[in-house]
Amino acid sequence: MLDNILLILTDQQRWDSLGCYGTMGxxxxxxxxxxxxxxxxxxCYVNNPISTPSRASLWTGKHLPGHGVYKLHDVLPTxxxxxxxxxxxAGYDTALFGKLHVAxxxxxxxxxxxxxxxxxxxxxxxPNGYRGCETAYSRWLAIHHPAILxxxxxxxxxxxxVPVEAHFTTWVANRxxxxxxxxxxxxxxxxxxxxxxxxxxxxxxxxxxxxQKLVIEDLPDIHAFDEPFSHRPISHQREARKYDRxxxxxNRIGYHASIALIDEQVGRVLKTLRDLNLDSNxxxxxxxxxxxxxxxxxxxxxxxxxxxxxxxxxxxxQDPKQEKGRIVDIPCQxxxxxxxxxxxxxxxxxxxxxxSCNLLDDHSLNxxxxxxxxxxxxxxxxxxxxxxxxxxxxxxxxNYKLNIYHSPAPEPxxxxxxxxxxxxxxxxxxxxxxxxxHRDTRDQLVHRLTTFLVKQDSKGRVTTEQALPPxxxx
Numbered sequence: 001m002l003d004n005i006l007l008i009l010t011d012q013q014r015w016d017s018l019g020c021y022g023t024m025g026x027x028x029x030x031x032x033x034x035x036x037x038x039x040x041x042x043x044c045y046v047n048n049p050i051s052t053p054s055r056a057s058l059w060t061g062k063h064l065p066g067h068g069v070y071k072l073h074d075v076l077p078t079x080x081x082x083x084x085x086x087x088x089x090a091g092y093d094t095a096l097f098g099k100l101h102v103a104x105x106x107x108x109x110x111x112x113x114x115x116x117x118x119x120x121x122x123x124x125x126x127p128n129g130y131r132g133c134e135t136a137y138s139r140w141l142a143i144h145h146p147a148i149l150x151x152x153x154x155x156x157x158x159x160x161x162v163p164v165e166a167h168f169t170t171w172v173a174n175r176x177x178x179x180x181x182x183x184x185x186x187x188x189x190x191x192x193x194x195x196x197x198x199x200x201x202x203x204x205x206x207x208x209x210x211x212q213k214l215v216i217e218d219l220p221d222i223h224a225f226d227e228p229f230s231h232r233p234i235s236h237q238r239e240a241r242k243y244d245r246x247x248x249x250x251n252r253i254g255y256h257a258s259i260a261l262i263d264e265q266v267g268r269v270l271k272t273l274r275d276l277n278l279d280s281n282x283x284x285x286x287x288x289x290x291x292x293x294x295x296x297x298x299x300x301x302x303x304x305x306x307x308x309x310x311x312x313x314x315x316x317x318q319d320p321k322q323e324k325g326r327i328v329d330i331p332c333q334x335x336x337x338x339x340x341x342x343x344x345x346x347x348x349x350x351x352x353x354x355x356s357c358n359l360l361d362d363h364s365l366n367x368x369x370x371x372x373x374x375x376x377x378x379x380x381x382x383x384x385x386x387x388x389x390x391x392x393x394x395x396x397x398x399n400y401k402l403n404i405y406h407s408p409a410p411e412p413x414x415x416x417x418x419x420x421x422x423x424x425x426x427x428x429x430x431x432x433x434x435x436x437x438h439r440d441t442r443d444q445l446v447h448r449l450t451t452f453l454v455k456q457d458s459k460g461r462v463t464t465e466q467a468l469p470p471x472x473x474x
Contacts, residue, residue: 001189024215030267037325040316049305049378058335071376079115086117097179098197127205148163216253233418243295288314313334
């Protein structure tokens with residue numbers, strides 16, 4: 001009998017936003033319990049620090065060159081196949097509630113990807129739609145909370161606090177619960193994605209009372225807020241702005257308050273699984289598409305920088321058949337969700353997912369042993385994509401993180417790259433790139449990273465026909 005799969009996916013949630021990762025002041029009891037009875041991965045890195053390329057990697061099981069989505073408004077090629085499509089072929093019922101975002105919102109508002117693989121597709125990219133477009137969430141609001149819908153239309157992201165009963169996070173949980181109840185009486189396995197918009201900025205739309213669930217004085221302080229930009233790469237310098245510290249602290253409170261709501265709604269969904277006796281044969285995966293700087297190093301949200309707050313995310317998997325309370329310190333990546341889900345569904349991994357590992361198999365993770373993140377002018381600065389373009393590549397292996405800044409070509413006095421020993425320097429403050437003692441380490445990691453990138457580029461994007469497993473039929 002095949003196990004069910006519940007993927008809970010948040011947006012812009014950094015790795016250290018949960019109590020189970022040792023963070024004080026937050027309110028995440030349900031997710032902490034999930035980690036205690038499941039497996040917590042401590043070194044999960046995204047494939048790109050921007051939503052669209054990152055999610056394209058998650059859903060296809062490929063790095064950026066494999067699926068061709070590099071920028072925020074890129075569109076996943078129409079012949080790419082999302083892994084729920086394969087699960088459906090294996091006999092699963094499949095459902096999405098919330099955000100997909102494997103293409104720019106303008107495209108997704110008009111079109112649906114032909115190989116997304118979802119039987120139930122309730123698409124909603126964010127609480128305000130995109131430029132006011134109609135979504136599954138807005139249709140629900142129109143019936144149940146028309147006054148809140150009117151406020152969204154009037155004020156957009158400046159709507160302020162949204163009550164619990166009308167919140168996007170609550171809607172996603174409600175639809176997931178309804179789906180689980182619908183599937184309880186069937187013998188068909190299911191894959192369900194509960195895709196939440198928060199804790200994405202603007203950090204102000206959380207229900208007011210969730211602020212009180214935090215121990216604000218214990219929340220992590222802004223790290224290296226006053227760190228100068230002069231010695232840092234050009235992509236950091238372009239993001240240098242004068243932030244008001246009190247504004248950033250308020251952002252952090254709103255960020256963690258929205259996570260407290262996420263935790264509560266996840267708790268409702270987990271209780272439903274138990275009440276319906278589905279918990280014994282359902283694998284739960286919790287993760288996010290990228291992180292958020294929240295003022296650390298003087299930077300906001302996300303962009304062409306590879307600090308852990310931006311590129312490292314929570315990853316928790318609860319498989320009823322596995323040992324409880326496991327902690328895995330091996331590097332893993334967001335695109336590994338694809339191979340993991342197919343392994344749970346006993347479906348042969350397509351050749352195009354060669355770089356995607358089964359997260360439940362420590363041996364395959366150990367064999368790979370590294371994580372890679374690429375920024376290919378992916379993010380948007382003031383007025384559009386950066387010009388000159390910003391390209392950055394990250395290699396994470398053993399206790400080191402290496403970042404190379406490819407473009408624009410560094411001037412003689414610019415910083416061409418970064419090397420951090422994360423065992424001794426968890427805050428990524430001491431750049432060892434120019435250290436004579438670490439030159440051999442730097443050069444070895446540069447060689448490994450550039451060899452990987454050349455292999456990815458030479459392999460190119462795998463077409464649908466090349467990616468299909470033997471005997472697959474449309």
